Each structure stands twice: as C-alpha cells, then as structure tokens.
Amino acid sequence: MEIPGPEPRPDGGLGAIAEAGGLHTYQLRLHAEHGPVVRFQLPGVEEAVSVADPVLLEATAHIDKRPERLFEFLAPLCEADNLQVLAADQHTPWRRLLLSVFAGRPSHERHFARFTELATDLADRWAARAGGEPVASQKDLTALTLRMICEYSLGGDAADPDKVTRAFETVLTEHLGRLYQVPVPGTQDERTRRADEALAYLRATVDRVVAAHRSGGRADRSDLIGALVEAGQSPARIRDTVMVTLLAAHHTTGVAVSWTLHLLGRHPEVAARVTEELDRVLGDRAAPAYADLRRLTYLDMTLKEAMRLYPPGPYGARETTEPLVLGEYEIPAGTTVFYPFWAVHLNPQHWPEPQKFDPERFTPEETAKRPRYAYIPFGLGPRSCEGAQLATVEAQLVLAVLLKRLAFRPVPGHEVTPIERFVLWAADDIPMLVSTR
Numbered sequence: 001m002e003i004p005g006p007e008p009r010p011d012g013g014l015g016a017i018a019e020a021g022g023l024h025t026y027q028l029r030l031h032a033e034h035g036p037v038v039r040f041q042l043p044g045v046e047e048a049v050s051v052a053d054p055v056l057l058e059a060t061a062h063i064d065k066r067p068e069r070l071f072e073f074l075a076p077l078c079e080a081d082n083l084q085v086l087a088a089d090q091h092t093p094w095r096r097l098l099l100s101v102f103a104g105r106p107s108h109e110r111h112f113a114r115f116t117e118l119a120t121d122l123a124d125r126w127a128a129r130a131g132g133e134p135v136a137s138q139k140d141l142t143a144l145t146l147r148m149i150c151e152y153s154l155g156g157d158a159a160d161p162d163k164v165t166r167a168f169e170t171v172l173t174e175h176l177g178r179l180y181q182v183p184v185p186g187t188q189d190e191r192t193r194r195a196d197e198a199l200a201y202l203r204a205t206v207d208r209v210v211a212a213h214r215s216g217g218r219a220d221r222s223d224l225i226g227a228l229v230e231a232g233q234s235p236a237r238i239r240d241t242v243m244v245t246l247l248a249a250h251h252t253t254g255v256a257v258s259w260t261l262h263l264l265g266r267h268p269e270v271a272a273r274v275t276e277e278l279d280r281v282l283g284d285r286a287a288p289a290y291a292d293l294r295r296l297t298y299l300d301m302t303l304k305e306a307m308r309l310y311p312p313g314p315y316g317a318r319e320t321t322e323p324l325v326l327g328e329y330e331i332p333a334g335t336t337v338f339y340p341f342w343a344v345h346l347n348p349q350h351w352p353e354p355q356k357f358d359p360e361r362f363t364p365e366e367t368a369k370r371p372r373y374a375y376i377p378f379g380l381g382p383r384s385c386e387g388a389q390l391a392t393v394e395a396q397l398v399l400a401v402l403l404k405r406l407a408f409r410p411v412p413g414h415e416v417t418p419i420e421r422f423v424l425w426a427a428d429d430i431p432m433l434v435s436t437r
Contacts, residue, residue: 001328003049005039006030013041024314024420027052027340036347037329040338044069048317048336049326052343054350054373056326060337061373061381063318064088067336070317074247077171077199079236083244091382097231098241098386105290106222108393111152112290115394118148119401120287126406126434134411134431137261141398142254148394149249153242154209155223164205167198168246203239210238245387251423252312253391256377257398259310260303262416262430263357265408270359274299275437278404288400293393296400301362303395307377309357311341314424316379341376342424350374409433 009015020026027050030038036053045067051057071084086094101107122144126135143165150164174195186194206225213229224245228238264271277298282288288296316339324331331337346354350370351361360366373380378388385391402408410416410432417427 003037003039003329004034006034006041008041008047012043012046014043016041017043022420024340024342024418024424027315027338027343028346031340031343031347037326042070042336042338045317045336048338049329049331050338050340050343051326052340052347053327054344054347054371054376057339057344057373057376057380058371059324059326060318060320060339063320063337064091064382065319065321066383067317067319070336074244077243077247078240079203080234080240081237083240088382094237094241095382095386097227097233101222101224101227102387103389104222107152107224108390109290110222111148112393112397114151115148115397116287116401118144118151119398122398123286123401123405126402127436130406130434130436134433137408137430137432138255138258138426139429141258142251144398145254145257145394146246146250149246149253152249152390153224153245154205155225164202167201168250170198171195171202172247199243202243206239206242207235210235248385249387249391251425252385253394253398255310255423255425256303256307256312256391256395257402258426258430259312259424260306260395260399261402261408261432262410262426263306263309264302264403265410265432267357270302270357271403271407273359274302274399275403275407278400282400282404286401286404288397290393293396293400296396298359299396299399299403300392301359303392303399304362304375304377305357305359308345308351308361308375309355310418310424311345311377312423313377313379313385314342314420315340316383318381318383339376339379341379344374344376347374405437407435407437409435 006016017023017026020029030040030050031052036051036056038050040048040050042048051060065088066085068085071082074084075082081090083094122140126140129135146165146168147161150161150168154164174191209225210229213226225238225242228241233241264274277296281292281295318337318339320331320333320335320337322333324335345351348354351374378385378391414428414431416430418424419427
C-alpha cells in the first residue's frame, strides 16, 4: 500500500517547510492531514517516511544507523569520525562506554556539589533582579548548563572554565549559523578563523586534561575522560567525544528547564504543588542532596510533562538497512525514517487534550496505560541519548534550586514562539518576571 503524503515539489520540500514555520511545525501539519505514517520531502535525503504512532515506532527501535547526509554539518567538529553517524560495530562499544559514565550514580554524585554551586549562583543573580527587569531565562539557563557540562566533561580540571565555555559558544555559533543561515557578525573568513582558533583551544584543553590523567594514573570510571583513557580510546576520539558531549548536552538541558519555568509561570496552581513538595522534602535547605531527587516525584512529573509539550530535541532520524513493515506499509532498505518527537507527544490517541499542561499524566498508573514510545524526549533505540539520566539530574537540580527560592511570572504581552535551532528554542527568548518566595 502506498504511503500517503503531499505532492512532491521541485524545491525538494524547502518551501513547504518554510510555509509551515519550520520542520517541527511542518510535521504536526503533515500528520494531522495524512495520518500516522507520512511520506514527505526532506532536504538532504530527498524523501523520508515520518512515523508519529508509538506502536508502529516499535518496529523501528532496533535500527542502528543514522542518515549520514543529515549529520554532515557536525563533521567539522570531529577529527577522527563523525560520532553521530558511526557504523554500528564502532558505535555499540563507544555507546556502552559512555553509558557506563553518563548513566551511573557515581558520576552524578561526583559532580553534584559543583552543579549545585553553579545553580545557586544563577539563583543569586536572579534573586538580585527580583521585582525589577525580567530575566532572559533561556539565555541564562543555557549558559548555566553549558558551564555544568564543561565541568562534567573535563572533570573540573579546566584551568579557565569560562574561557572554555566562550570558546565552545564561538564554535557552535559558527557551525549552527551556517546550518540555519543565521546572520553572524564579521566576514566569512573572520568567522571561520575565530571558530577554528576556538576549536583548537578546546582540543588543546582536552589534551592537557588527558595528560594529567595519564601522569597521575587516574582511572576513575565516574570521570568521562578517565573512562575514555582507561578504555584505550585514541586522543582524537577522546577530543571528539568531549566536543559532541558539549554539543548534545548544554542547549538541550537549558531549554528543557526554561520551557518548564515558562509553563509553571502560566499555571500557578501547578507551581504551588511543586513548591509545596520542595518545602516538604527540603525543609529549610536551599538545595537538594542527590538522594532527595528521587523524593521530588511531582517535580519529576512536571519536568516530564514540559518535555512532552516542548521536547528539547524536536525530532530524530534513522536509515533502514533492510526492508521494514510498518502496519500496512512496506518500507524499503535505505529509507530515511523520521521521528517527529513533537507530533508523537501531541498524538491525541495517547494524550487526551494534548496541548493541556497536566503533570498528572505521568503518575505510574497513567504511564502504564500508554505505549512504550508514546513519550520519547531522548529518542529511542540504540541511538537514543546516552546522557538522558545525567540531563534529568541536572534539570531536576536546577529547577529545585530556582523554585525553592523564586517565583516566576510571564512578561505580559510577550508572545513565546517555538522555533527549531538544533533544539526547540524560543524565537525571542522566554523573559520572566522573578520574585522571591
């Protein structure tokens, strides 16, 4: 049976995506018009099949190949191989190694005190603005989470962590600016030189940390670089891993927290329940201990519901290596399968009143009623996000520190518009009015 979809256009689909306001919103329109499985033009791969039914997604969860052309823009950040498109035989052991660090409690506890300090610094700065001008929540939170992931990736061993974060922002601004055709100050030669110098500085910084590990004989599995050194990874692969970790982890966590605050500012009844739980669990303490996080169940439900409504990464993609049957459709080998996370999360079959903000959707009882892949903010299968558990710890901690001390309200008249800039960003930030509790 032929897969439904819009008529092909000579521009390869660029016009249809632009008219819809971006690929993330185009997916919502496609699935509303054509159903759970849609054939559409995707720039870079000619044609793709998008799947918004979580039951049908089960049949794709084993796929361990990404479409190389869609991830070419990341190749300049890597010296050895583009880590986003490693072949399965290389990707599987690399992923297992990363999970041994990112998903492990020892690694979370190792960095928790420093994460708490950084979150508290932001809370102090915002508290000083209480009752005054609004804070630029998305900008400040992504800066915070970049600093956190720099500390994490380099084990706190960078001589100048502020310079590291500035260098990475320079690299990211240049490469994402090219991808999204965002204007960047300076001529192309000047921008390229700045980005190349920043990238060289970052790699040299990683080399110094690696050298310190080797000379000190450190082999701590809770430490990212230590684990990579112990596993015998090449210097280039270690540098690439740190770069990709910085790329994947900082914007995603920061925007997840900012969207959560955005929703809480518009739903004071939910914010009241979150703060009641924080007061009950933490008492007079201004920040949680690591063990407290598992007791903050309503905060966790609220974060999950925010990431359902605003998934930090709005989509993913895989490439079939053999024919695949999706319900009544047969997908040939070599097809790009597109995962529209936003459309999956707003699928009314599994999320009644999908646009409504309701953390109660994530009670254990409600969660058990839904298909496994109805909620996939970190992707699915062997290419899902290795840092999902670390990102969740960071986001819960930052929310707990901020909401224990501060209350947030939207800025009257400011319209918040989601756009796709590698993550689900807000077009003009999410300014918020802050008051102390």
